[in-house]
Amino acid sequence: MLLEVKNLRAGYGPTQVLFGLDFAVAEGGVTALLGANGAGKTTTLRAVSGLIRPEGEVLLSGQRIAGLMTESIARLGVAHVPDGRGTFMELTVEENFRLGAYTRRDPDVAADFARMWEWFPRLKQRWRQQAGTLSGGEQQMLAIARALLLRPKLLLLDEPSFGLAPLIVQDIFAILRRIREESGVGILLVEQNANLALDLADHAYLLETGRIVMSGPAAEIRQDEAIRRSYLGY
């Protein structure tokens, strides 16, 4: 297992948000975390990447990462595209790329840049532009590219479809499909758009007010009556 999480508890100050989550992401697999607003999905990602300090067990390829500093967890191969995309708005697209690859010392960085240019031609066009001037969709692509440039083992995505027009969202999810097929990166995907998420994922968990209420292969979850009514709209 790439990521194993056991009895995860986390919160903000006196407010507890997660009440003992158990979930996993397989090597090269895509796991979806579904749920309504306020269920704790974003908090879960933050607990994994270290932005907040969790209790419980978080194992990355068997190694304990709960309690480590964010930057250390990143260096171990966890790339987190946070809510709000986390782009360095005042810096250029080029600088954002360079920052994505900041921790890498291997010689393949140039090749990865080229690959990102191929996947996201628009980013190549806007190479020297300030990231803040990019459209929403382009910023999301930039955020994903930046995360991939880390050559991560695990990719955490917080609502990649958020605030984007449907056509752009399709593009983004096509990219995510490419990531799943062409790189070996494991993905933990948080999405409110259950349709898209279940389409892409192998495995899914449903989060409700800080607890996992349902889990299983994505195909099964898709067929479930309750899920269809509440989250898929039919």
Add this chain to the structure above:
Amino acid sequence: MEAFLLQLAAGIATGGIYASVALAIVMIYQATHHVNFAQGEMATLSTFIALTMIQAGLPYWVAFAGTLVVSFVMGALVERLIMRPVQHAPILTHVGVYIGMLLIIGNMTGWVFGYTIQMFPSPFEGGKPMLGGLFSSHQLGSVVVTLAVLILVYLFFTKTSLGLAMRAAAYNPRSARLVGIRVDVMLALGWGLAAAIGSVAGMMVAPIVFLDPNMMLGILLYAFAGALLGGIDNPPGAVMGGFLVGVLENLAGAYIVGTDLKLTVALVIIIGVLVLKPSGLFGRVVFTRV
């Protein structure tokens, strides 16, 4: 005409000093998004340390390098020990801490080194007046040093990974952590670098105005004016601003308000810039767009 040129030259020479202190201020801002009011005091302390080394018999440039190192360490320590605990506190607390440092460092310098005015040697001494008699050799030398430091800093921030990481850490610490940048280390480095640059400014100023614990206060004001004029997050702009302030100050002092009100000129510049164009003459444009 010749008098005018002399004033202009003097303005450029003093402007060079303001420019280097402005650079130190902007460096801290780049790395931390804070303005350190105690910058001047730290620079003065560094200069005294340099003097001690020189008086102990070290050759000038060895003492120069040694001072850079000591100042760097001082700055990093200040960040770790004093700024780190109040990292998340409101601005008011930060301002209070800067003032506390101003009082501590300023008074400590006086206590340890005494208040008598001292001479500070220049490495450029003994040359003939240059550029048609407009500049003394030291003035020219210090301008060159300032420009050299500027170029190095500019290259550092734009071309190197570390410089990029420092800027990123200041703009967006959370995202910086997410790409693996050790933000805490970046902050300490930023302060260290700024202290080192400040010490260069101090060592260039001291031969001209002579060294005493209160050396930097007026200079700090002009440096702030220069940094704001050029744009607080823009090193080349800040340097240009520093030169501009030097020239304006001298010309205004000579032709408009008289030497008594030169400090007021700085004040007017600061207010004028912040009211009319808060991002400075050169704003952030130079760095992030090509």
Add this chain to the structure above:
Amino acid sequence: MNASPARFLLVVAGLAAALAPLWVLESFHLFQLTMAVIMSLAVLGLNIVTGYNGQISLGHGAFFAIGAYVTSILMAQADWSFYATLPFAAAICGMVGYAVGLPALRLGGLYLALVTFSLAVAVPQLLKHKALEAWTGGVQGLFLMKPDPPRWLTSVLPLNADQYMYLNVLIVSGICFLLAWNLIRGRIGRALMATRDHPTAAEAMGMDIAALKTGAFAVSAMITGVAGALSAVAVEFVAPDSFTFLLSITFFVGMVVGGVASILGSIFGGLFVLFVPNIAESISRAAPGVIYGMILIIFLFLLPEGFAGLVRRLLAKLSSPGNPQPK
């Protein structure tokens, strides 16, 4: 603690404590206490614009100086009585404060701190300028005389000039504190703090932010200016070098240590800035400034809410030890 008899007793006790020095203290210490009250008033002024309204001013020494000089010039050059100069000094400082508040609208946080700091540094130079020398007395400054207590008072209560001065300072400061207290606990006080904490929300709710902020500056300048006027007469002397940037820093330190956004804090702050430098000197003859700076930083680390905050917490514990308190 909110019961009326308790409050009444507190007020009486406070009055007694304030008046007692008249009989208890001899000239020099009474003078020090007089200056402490003046400092408290000045810190109160700063608190209005910086503590309650969040606009950081490191230049309040300038308003103090203006108040001092207006009073001095009117008394020394135009032979006005001390009392007549006070409203005048207040009005002029208020106008200057308003004038400073206007460009301040465009600045925030550190930038405003920087500008006001520059103001503080530039003040002595401005005061020494030759063009104003005829009025200000230039570098040598102006000499004044404390007013003598009027006959009708001394027939009832024998007071010398120093004691009379203390009484005056107490009354004027008392009035200012009362006015400030009234302002703060009312609608305007809440508006000031709302603007400080949530400017966008405040604006969305229809508050006239510009008027509030410039008004805060004006009132703040007025109060500190009055303190300056009082100090000029208490010291019987004004000179440009009495008003360096260190004065502005002193007010700032007093506000932070005493307790930001607190009336009580202003009083603590005034006492602190007057007496602690002496203590610092007794700790270290050679480097009192260092001790002073260290005390400031220690306060910022450990007691960011100042003395007043500490008192508040103690009182909360005493009054209802078991009750949960909302933050």
